[in-house]
Structures are given as C-alpha cells and as structure tokens.
Amino acid sequence: MSTSxxxxxxxxxxxxxxxxxxxxxxxxxxxxxxxxxxxxxxxxLHPNPLNTTTAEQDLTSAAVRRPLDRGYLINPDxxxxxxxxxxxxxLRINPSQSSLLVTEPLFTLPSIQHSLDELVFEDFNxxxxxxxxxxxxxxxxxxxxRPNGLLSKAQCSLVVDFGFSFTHASPVFQNxxxxxxxxxxxxxxxxxTNYLKELISFRSINVMDETFIIDDVKENICFVSxxxxxxxxxxxxxxxxxxxxxxxxxxxxxxxxKGFVKYPEQAxxxxxxxxxxxHGEQIAQxxxxxxxxxxKGNKKNIFDLTKNEFDLTNERFLVxxxxxxxxxxxxxxxxxxxxxxxAVNACHPHLHPVLYESIILTGGSTLFxxxxxxxxxxxxxxxxxxxxxxxxxxxxxxxxVWRGGSLLASxxxxxxxxxxxxxxxxxxxARCRKRFFx
Numbered sequence: 001m002s003t004s005x006x007x008x009x010x011x012x013x014x015x016x017x018x019x020x021x022x023x024x025x026x027x028x029x030x031x032x033x034x035x036x037x038x039x040x041x042x043x044x045l046h047p048n049p050l051n052t053t054t055a056e057q058d059l060t061s062a063a064v065r066r067p068l069d070r071g072y073l074i075n076p077d078x079x080x081x082x083x084x085x086x087x088x089x090x091l092r093i094n095p096s097q098s099s100l101l102v103t104e105p106l107f108t109l110p111s112i113q114h115s116l117d118e119l120v121f122e123d124f125n126x127x128x129x130x131x132x133x134x135x136x137x138x139x140x141x142x143x144x145x146r147p148n149g150l151l152s153k154a155q156c157s158l159v160v161d162f163g164f165s166f167t168h169a170s171p172v173f174q175n176x177x178x179x180x181x182x183x184x185x186x187x188x189x190x191x192x193t194n195y196l197k198e199l200i201s202f203r204s205i206n207v208m209d210e211t212f213i214i215d216d217v218k219e220n221i222c223f224v225s226x227x228x229x230x231x232x233x234x235x236x237x238x239x240x241x242x243x244x245x246x247x248x249x250x251x252x253x254x255x256x257x258k259g260f261v262k263y264p265e266q267a268x269x270x271x272x273x274x275x276x277x278x279h280g281e282q283i284a285q286x287x288x289x290x291x292x293x294x295x296k297g298n299k300k301n302i303f304d305l306t307k308n309e310f311d312l313t314n315e316r317f318l319v320x321x322x323x324x325x326x327x328x329x330x331x332x333x334x335x336x337x338x339x340x341x342x343a344v345n346a347c348h349p350h351l352h353p354v355l356y357e358s359i360i361l362t363g364g365s366t367l368f369x370x371x372x373x374x375x376x377x378x379x380x381x382x383x384x385x386x387x388x389x390x391x392x393x394x395x396x397x398x399x400x401v402w403r404g405g406s407l408l409a410s411x412x413x414x415x416x417x418x419x420x421x422x423x424x425x426x427x428x429x430a431r432c433r434k435r436f437f438x
Contacts, residue, residue: 007409008093008126010102011134011402012079014068014191015164015364016050018084018402018408022101022409024060027402029090033082036062036212046085056259059212060250070186071105073166076115080123087124096123099418101409104131106168106182110430117429121421128418130408131436135159135170135177136363137404138394144407151358158343158355160336160375161401162363164189166331167323167336169343171355183339187326189365193218195317196282204251204310213250217312220261221246223369225317226377235314244316249309262309267336320368324378337378353387361393362400 007022020027035044067079120129138159143152157175170182225231247262324335344355372391394400419432
C-alpha cells in the first residue's frame, strides 16, 4: 500500500488503543490510552506499547490521566497528545498523507463527535475519515471468517461488547448497528478493577492507587463462577483445602517492576472447584511442598502490611460476578443476560431466533475463564424454549474490532465511504457525519 493511500485503523478504546494499517491482520501497536506519572517523576509519561519487548516500566502507585470517561472523549487535548506520540514515535506516519478509520462508541453526543472531527482534520490534517461503530466491525469480521455460516446467510448478529468503560448488547443487521435496539450497562473492565481494589484494600493491603497492578491481578487470577454457592463454600475453607487461594506478589521496584502470581498453578485451581470435593482435595495435595511450608510459617501474617504479597480467595470470582448481578453492588441496572433479552426484544420478532443463535462476545473482559458458559447458563431460562442459544467468543476479543476495521479499510468501496478534508471544510462536522451511519 503506497504512502499516499495508506489507511490508519484506530480502535480508540477507553483502556487501550489498537493501531495499525488497513489490510493487515494484526495492529502494529497496542498502547494504553492514557498518560501516567510514577511517584519518582514530575512529568506525565507515555506507557510502553504492550506488544513490544521494551523493558518493563515501574507503574507502582502511578497516577493516571485518561482522555475518555465512560467511553466518551472528554479531554481532546489529552487525546491529541497521546495520538501525536502514537503517530510520530510508534507508527511513524504522516497523517497528511493518510486516511483514518476510527471507532466511536454508540450514542456519542454531537459535541463530542465535533471534537473528534476537529482532532482528525484540523490538528492532524488527515486526508479523509471514516467513523465506525464497534459492533458492525465485529459482525463484518466474523462473517468474513465463516462465509457459509449462519452470520453470513442471515446477515444478522447480536454483538456483546464488554470493554473497559461499558458493556453494549447491540443487534447488527446487514453490517449496520441497530442503534434503537442497542442496550448499555455502565459497567466495564475499569469498574471491575476498582471493585477488586476495594476488596483487597479492605481485607489485606491498601492498593487503591495501584491501577496497573490490580489490572494485572484481575486478568491473571479472576474467573467467572458457574456455581457461586459452591465456590463460596470452598472459599471459606482453611489451608490447603481452599483450592481457590492464590497468592500475588507485588513488585519491589528493584528486583522486578511487575507483579506476578507466586504459584502459577494456583491460578488454575478453579478448575478443580468445578468438580467434586474429593477431586478438589486431590488437586490441593499436589501443590508444592514449598507452599505448605510457607503456609505454616506465615499463617498468622496473611494480613501483615509489611508483606509484599497478598492472598485472594472469593475475590477471584466475586469481581466478574458484577456483570451478572450489578444490583448486588447497589447499581440500579440489569445484568448482562437481561440486557441481551431487552436488546433482542427491541427488534422485529422475525429477527429474534437468529439473534439468539448469533451472539458474539468481544472486548477484553470477555476473556475471563468460563464467561461464555456462565452467560449461556443464565440466558437460557430467559429465552423462549423454541429458540436455540449459541454464544461465540471471538478468537481474540481484544483485536476483533480492529480486525474488522482493517478488513473494511482494505475494501474497494472504502474511499467512497469516507469524508474528505475538503468536504469537512465545506460542509462542517454535522452534515458530514450523516454519511457514516445512515
């Protein structure tokens, strides 16, 4: 692809930016969409891309600034700074010789849309712009993967996007998101991280300032329970009988700058908990002798604030449980299964059976083990008996939206779908926007 016609594809998420070029399978860079300031620095810094071999940064107690809040752009100046670093230092592109495909959340206010358009055309001087909704890109990518499947034949799906800031259940028909039927839960990966911070800080050690560390804890240790009552009983047990217990070691800033699970096999003990109690005991007895010795020596010091580690038990499954039971935390919102049913019921009845059979999960928070199984278990009783329920998790839920954008950007019709800089200058943001979603 020549420099003059290259298309930059930007999945501009609240937590991560996935950035690359149209026609490629994977993004060139995955970058946290924020600036951070370590305790040792007076300046706000750019985090390293996640997919590089750059040395680990010490993110202990780092302050964080994000340009997006609840999924929407609230600080264009900060987004400009992050994008400028991304385009100049990481992608190494000249925006004035490039087109841009960027994602935008559903229900974005016109004033926020205008701010984004100003960034694209007035600050960075891109030659043209296409703004896409995530659900339609996910649908496009999944239909391309299975051209003879139900998605392609029916041209219809229900995309559940469980991201950093929010969760959307969005019906898609013929590559267009049906906005009138999309339902939103104001709950995403950020809220889960904050809840885990509170649980650990209350029970063990103060980690309220450790955003990046607790993100890592959540991603490596938490799982979705298929039987909450059973797991609660296991979590109450002491010693090696508690196969859910998992130890996380905090970074010390000297030997290592990133935390880690002390005994990696502990993170998989939930598998044993799904079986019978005897099986759980057998697995527990296979834990390293070192762990048993450490347990005997430090049993009284589990909550010692001088220790550089902490244990988790029921926190591991109570945190993801939020998405199914937000009311338990005082949120006046329905859980994800009810949200899906409401989205389907908002569509024409002829679409109901195919929507329930074409549910696609995307977004980083769907990576919790057993997420899809639990969702199906909760959803099945809410769906009419005559309908099939089929839930598909994308092969890489973090990259599914970006890959759909890359596919669209490489299509022959893409140039005609874009708004050019000249059109923006002549017609303005509001009139140009009508082209994207009508």
